[in-house]
Amino acid sequence: MENQNPVPKVIPKVLVLRPPPVFRFFEPRYLDKFQFLKAWESPIPTEEFLETHAASVAAMLTSGFNRITADILRRLPSLRLIVTTSAGLDHIDLPECRRRGIAVASAGSIFSEDVADAAVGLLLDVLRRVTTADRYVRAGLWPLNGDYPLGTKLGGKRVGIIGLGNIGLEVAKRLEAFGCSISYTSRTKKASVSFPFYQTAIELAANCDILVICCMLTDQTRHMVNKEVLKALGKEGVVINIARGGVIDEKELVRCLVEGEIAGAGLDAYEREPEVPKELFTLDNVVLSPHCAVFTDEWLRNLCELLAANFEAFFSNKPLISPVAI
Amino acid sequence: MEAIGVLMACPIMPYLEEELDRRFKLFRFWNFPHKKEFLKEHAHSIRAVVGNAFAGADASLIDALPSLEIVASFSVGLDKVDLVKCKEKGIRVTNTPDVLTEDVADLTIGLILATLRRICESDRYVRSGLWKMGDFKLTTKFSGKTVGIIGLGRIGLAIAKRAEAFGCPISYYSRTKKTDSTYKYFPNVIELASNCNILVVACPLTEETRHIINQQVIDAVGPKGILINIGRGPHVDEPGLVSALLEGRLGGAGLDVFEHEPEVPEQLFGLDNVVLTPHIGSGTVETRTAMADLVLGNLEAHFSNKPLLTPVV
Numbered sequence: 258m259e260n261q262n263p264v265p266k267v268i269p270k271v272l273v274l275r276p277p278p279v280f281r282f283f284e285p286r287y288l289d290k291f292q293f294l295k296a297w298e299s300p301i302p303t304e305e306f307l308e309t310h311a312a313s314v315a316a317m318l319t320s321g322f323n324r325i326t327a328d329i330l331r332r333l334p335s336l337r338l339i340v341t342t343s344a345g346l347d348h349i350d351l352p353e354c355r356r357r358g359i360a361v362a363s364a365g366s367i368f369s370e371d372v373a374d375a376a377v378g379l380l381l382d383v384l385r386r387v388t389t390a391d392r393y394v395r396a397g398l399w400p401l402n403g404d405y406p407l408g409t410k411l412g413g414k415r416v417g418i419i420g421l422g423n424i425g426l427e428v429a430k431r432l433e434a435f436g437c438s439i440s441y442t443s444r445t446k447k448a449s450v451s452f453p454f455y456q457t458a459i460e461l462a463a464n465c466d467i468l469v470i471c472c473m474l475t476d477q478t479r480h481m482v483n484k485e486v487l488k489a490l491g492k493e494g495v496v497i498n499i500a501r502g503g504v505i506d507e508k509e510l511v512r513c514l515v516e517g518e519i520a521g522a523g524l525d526a527y528e529r530e531p532e533v534p535k536e537l538f539t540l541d542n543v544v545l546s547p548h549c550a551v552f553t554d555e556w557l558r559n560l561c562e563l564l565a566a567n568f569e570a571f572f573s574n575k576p577l578i579s580p581v582a583i
Numbered sequence: 584m585e586a587i588g589v590l591m592a593c594p595i596m597p598y599l600e601e602e603l604d605r606r607f608k609l610f611r612f613w614n615f616p617h618k619k620e621f622l623k624e625h626a627h628s629i630r631a632v633v634g635n636a637f638a639g640a641d642a643s644l645i646d647a648l649p650s651l652e653i654v655a656s657f658s659v660g661l662d663k664v665d666l667v668k669c670k671e672k673g674i675r676v677t678n679t680p681d682v683l684t685e686d687v688a689d690l691t692i693g694l695i696l697a698t699l700r701r702i703c704e705s706d707r708y709v710r711s712g713l714w715k716m717g718d719f720k721l722t723t724k725f726s727g728k729t730v731g732i733i734g735l736g737r738i739g740l741a742i743a744k745r746a747e748a749f750g751c752p753i754s755y756y757s758r759t760k761k762t763d764s765t766y767k768y769f770p771n772v773i774e775l776a777s778n779c780n781i782l783v784v785a786c787p788l789t790e791e792t793r794h795i796i797n798q799q800v801i802d803a804v805g806p807k808g809i810l811i812n813i814g815r816g817p818h819v820d821e822p823g824l825v826s827a828l829l830e831g832r833l834g835g836a837g838l839d840v841f842e843h844e845p846e847v848p849e850q851l852f853g854l855d856n857v858v859l860t861p862h863i864g865s866g867t868v869e870t871r872t873a874m875a876d877l878v879l880g881n882l883e884a885h886f887s888n889k890p891l892l893t894p895v896v
């Protein structure tokens with residue numbers, strides 16, 4: 258005989274240590290699908306909270322700003338999935354995840370376009386002085402001081418992309434339409450593209466006018482853009498960073514900008530966010546944005562859907578939507 | 584050619600001024616407070632006028648220069664030159680097309696991105712220390728948005744080519760439909776404005792296109808859309824635009840030109856959804872030098888009885 262009473266569905270638990278920026282939009286939308294264990298709301302220390310409440314938790318949601326260390330993972334014996342809202346993975350102890358058999362899903366390539374748009378926007382702003390010219394107009398200086406100083410043409414410039422992943426490719430596609438020539442450096446040469454490849458960042462910098470940093474932050478890429486690379490780029494060179502602050506030796510970059518060793522920079526990432534070196538605030542050849550290359554309303558909508566889809570797939574024993582190979 | 588009188592209508596660029604001074608007898612119009620007296624004394628020797636987007640050769644100036652043979656404009660737009668009068672009197676007119684097309688199109692995309700992605704505002708956010716208090720707001724994606732272009736000439740086409748690389752569908756309005764274009768044509772500006780997210784003004788300023796962006800068009804773009812003007816200030820009903828922005832009826836604007844440059848409506852200074860640039864569309868060292876060389880080349884050609892490089896009349 259068929260059971261007339263529907264079995265109450267168990268709402269799976271998802272652990273959240275600290276809320277990612279997207280959480281305040283995600284939580285209300287998916288309250289009926291997931292039970293969020295909010296560690297930050299508890300008065301007891303996180304370690305104790307995990308031991309007391311998270312022993313059976315199989316899935317976790319994190320932002321790119323939370324460090325998911327081996328220590329934290331040790332307190333989560335049942336954890337099988339980490340979903341991060343970032344594309345970057347440098348905040349997660351991946352070797353430990355691999356050892357434990359914990360799957361990781363990221364925000365993948367859903368925001369490659371937004372980030373590429375931001376990179377081009379920053380580059381155009383630096384070369385054509387959009388933000389400083391806007392400041393000039395708002396200060397009432399146009400009638401007083403006359404025409405604003407000239408900028409630099411983008412067309413014909415040689416653009417060197419560091420890291421030709423999804424974001425790097427979208428940047429290349431856009432800048433080609435402006436008449437730029439593209440070259441790149443990457444862990445490995447990409448057989449599917451015809452852009453000139455350079456083994457090292459120094460060689461790339463020596464052969465281009467503009468460096469656009471689009472790579473992940475790893476042990477190999479930390480401080481990759483250093484004194485030698487900036488010197489190779491030269492006095493007319495421009496650096497655009499929409500990746501991670503740690504890829505650049507920030508102190509050296511600031512020195513080069515202040516002393517005129519490079520021509521300008523457009524930065525969306527810094528070594529110790531939200532700290533930004535004060536010396537940059539007095540410079541007109543620098544455009545600063547607060548790590549928001551990703552933050553558009555379309556990104557938010559797509560991200561919420563992607564996060565939910567990954568969790569739903571996991572809890573239904575289906576393949577993850579955007580798994581990361583670790 | 585040192586005896587040939589050339590009148591420069593306004594300050595343009597040191598390189599151009601120096602070269603004109605070197606090659607011709609240069610008169611800097613702005614240095615003479617008493618224009619009538621100046622013209623009385625020197626008009627007969629002036630055979631060329633060099634102007635730009637701010638000052639050119641209107642009917643009264645042309646009438647005052649009986650020896651005028653050529654007007655060489657340091658611009659592609661010729662709204663400051665009385666073309667009808669020049670044609671009547673057999674005065675040649677040249678401009679600077681092509682050399683500035685790319686820079687103007689580049690700035691257009693720069694304005695779109697700065698307006699939608701709030702780049703200027705986010706730079707202010709960082710410099711004022713606000714980032715320490717919290718994250719910046721969400722902005723509006725550019726890639727994939729529909730771009731509607733008024734005027735599909737050299738500049739309009741260059742803008743379209745760039746926007747296409749962002750996956751933007753392109754539509755346009757033009758006096759006549761372009762038979763060789765695959766972009767979507769709209770027979771009037773209101774329909775174009777109603778069917779795009781980003782409306783770009785890229786047509787010449789003429790009697791017909793003055794205030795082509797009026798209240799109805801602005802309302803058709805609406806609170807979710809933005810207006811980008813890299814044409815001429817008078818293309819837009821400026822007071823109407825300001826009210827629409829203040830009242831939230833228009834989503835935002837990126838403006839490189841204004842009705843009474845260098846005056847810019849102060850009510851715009853407090854708005855975060857506008858980007859204001861001081862007519863820098865062609866403002867790069869490379870392009871302005873190329874424009875100056877074209878002006879000089881046209882003058883040299885004319886006075887050597889050779890074919891003009893870029894004649895319009």
